Amino acid sequence: MGSIAKIHEMLVKKEISCTELTKSYLDEIEKSNGTLNAYVCVTGDEALKTAAAVDKKIAAGEEIGLLEGVPMTLKDNMSTKGIDTTCCSKILTGYKPIYDATVWEVLKAQNAVMLGKTNMDEFAMGSSCENSCFGGAMNPFNENHVAGGSSGGVASAVGGNIAAYGLGSDTGGSIRQPASFCGVVGLKPTYGAVSRYGLIAYASSLDQIGPITKSVEDASIVFDAIAKQDKRDSTSLGAVGGETYSKLNNDIKGMKIGIAREYLDGVRDDVKEAVLAAAKVYESLGAEIVYFDLPVLKFALPVYYIIACAEASSNLGRYDGIRYGYKTAHYTGTHDMICRTRSEGFGEEVKRRILLGTYVLSAGYYDAYYKKATDLRGTIIKAFNDAFEHCDVILAPTVPMTAFEKGHATSDPVETYLTDICTVPVNIAGLPGVSIPCGFNANGMPIGMQLIGKSFGEAQILNAAYRYQQAAPEQFKDTKWGVKL
């Protein structure tokens, strides 16, 4: 049973009150956050208020929903009315939004108990969570290792049992990569399945909100709750593929699972072995493994960095110190104020991407970079469509390696960019991908694999992930931290 269903049962059976449960989560945050650094803002009072409301309902004999009263967290790039929303950037210091993101509005309406906002790489740019102005979130399997990024705080909190689930955002792997590093489940939905309204944009054509959870069932429940069409987001379509929870545990006999050889290139041996072992598990479940070539994958990384940086350079133009957030203390005029505010307010990685993005869009370079990248994006989308002619889902490593030690990422940005090589193609093509644990390396650090589906094929990949989870429960290990249900 997943954590959400377990908590639901405990609440309904009155084994524990929602207030007690919430308090125990808050206590555990208090104990472990000094080490894990998962939370950047804890909202205990609001959480207890919601918990009390849920307890009142239960006491009154009212029925409660699956997500009702379940303690959770949001990545700090989702707009929460009256609650600090900083993207872990100095430039948004003190910014309290005046409106709620759609995902939060939806969950709040279901009495979700938000414990606080979680750590991330500044503006979701990074793969270690160390580009946070609050310092990085740590890995619950080994606190000397990073949690991954950019949604490192959510993955750390969920892996460390200081949130039952959380919402992250995935632009080039930011849900799947930290989920893989922290030994938890992370779903990046099809572009358009979940509303982006209120998600502070990094790269608008790639960003997508999704759940990070302990189990596949939990990911499925949360996805079903948030995949709603939203008229405030023109690109939102909702769960076109239908709900997923009721379709878990369908037979996968005869399912064709594709492995693109290029996905295994340059991947560390232990990771490759774990993924191939998982393929064997699938074969034992009656699925057929088909190998194929996806040569366009070699373009994915440059295409991703050009498009993402271009969009980011535009999206981040609004942080000028005039209306909200950080403003420099000393300046001589408007222009100087904006320059100083941005120079002081943004971190190194964000500045690097703004510069890259500005460059690829500038007159004379647009055709050589941005235009070429968007053309290639079409080629990559087509290549995936073609691949799905021959298989139902694609199996690949989530990250070519396991969680690295802290401080490693900052030393070589290009090498860090390479960690995204397996995750970015999904964002470029707008496809759904779920990362689940599939093994451990010699040091006990988790290895993740991802199942990539057709557009709006969440039900299919979650079902396949669920079947693996049932067949290989030993890969879903708990950590020493947090609340034990």
Add this chain to the structure above:
Amino acid sequence: MGCKAVKYELVSGFETHIELSTKTKIFCGCTTQFGGEPNTHCCPVCIGLPGTLPVLNREVVRFAIKAGLAVHGKIADVAKMDRKNYCYPDLAKAYQISQLYEPLIIGGYIELNSGRKIRLHHIHIEEDAGKLIHQHGDTYVDYNRGGVPLIEIVSEPDIRSIDEAKEYVEKLQQVMRWVGISDCKMQEGSMRCDVNISVRPEGAEKFGTRTEIKNMNSITNIARAMEYEYERQVDLIESGGKVVQETLRFDDATGTTSSMRSKEDAHDYRYFRDPDLVTITVPREEVEELRAQMPELPGEKLERYVDEYEIPEKDAALLTKYRNISEYFDKAIDGVKSPKTVSNFIIGQIFRRVETEADKEVFDVAVSPAQLNELVKLLDSGKIRNNLAKSTLEKMLDSGKGALEFISESDMGGVDDNALLELCKAAVEGNPKAVEDFRNGKEKAIKALVGNVMKNSRGKADAMAAEAKIKELIG
């Protein structure tokens, strides 16, 4: 300035911004009303708060299509929104959502009175920015205007004189008001022009280097700025200099232009497709539906007034300057013998009561088109004469009451054909002397008989008709 050896031709193209009068803004539900306390017509979307997303107001597309149809442009089947990136405090997102690569309207033209067509390159839709307010040494930003929908109408460099430029702007203003998409008030900024201008020796094929005068907000200033800039460029070339491509501002007080930025400092707007907005598709049926709803355009109407109603072109132009006037006229001429008479009443008398251009545009006059129609029909039937009609119209305009309030039965009684015959017979019978004189060849004698008819009809009879009738009786 002395006598120039070479004559220089002016070449100009316009970029005209027009605020659309949709009820709500282009990407959110806020009101587009002009004015209002600063920052009260705003929401998270139009002040660009982090995480907000634009959603296109479909009315904006429909208004822009109407604009396109009004200038004979081609309506694209699909259009896309792009981001124009630049940093300025009145632009909350640091980019303006506009269209560069695939605008909604392609081509089109404005036809001048001379018959010359000023071709349009395209029309695109975009959002307006907020406004900076400088007060007590501080600068404030008001975002009320931010997100108000605009169309930008980009002409080809087809304008060849200042008169053509003025006429182009007037015609554009007229037709956009006519189709009801904007009030085009230059003084309130709902219509603003950027003027591109260059000169070249007459007969030359190659264009000269152009300059662009930004943000002109009156036709008078457009003319002044162009005049100054034309002279400046000609003088520069004549004295061996070269025109530099640059952006200029016009100083109202001095009547001169000065440099805002040179080509080297020109903004690099880094346009790219806005990923937050989906492709705009325009079904043909929607275009045809809007086309069917289009009013007859002022140019077509003017032509018809001249051809069908034999109204002098000058008068027809006055009747078609504003849509409300022409609609008033169209209603008032229903079933009348001479639309020209109606036109004369409107231009001769009613216009005196509607002095300002603003009032003419509204054209809310005391006398309804139906009342004017009734008056003209009385005149048509010969029941009243022109003088009485004129004075009655004045009384109608004073009071808002119908013609019959001021014209009694007896005023009209003597003028129908039977009554006229009776009056003429009486005049002949009562004035044998005059009859005899007339019969003896004294043509003038008939005037006495007509005068008698007029006197006894208290001036309401038609003198010409009376004279003809008397001649019939005694001739």
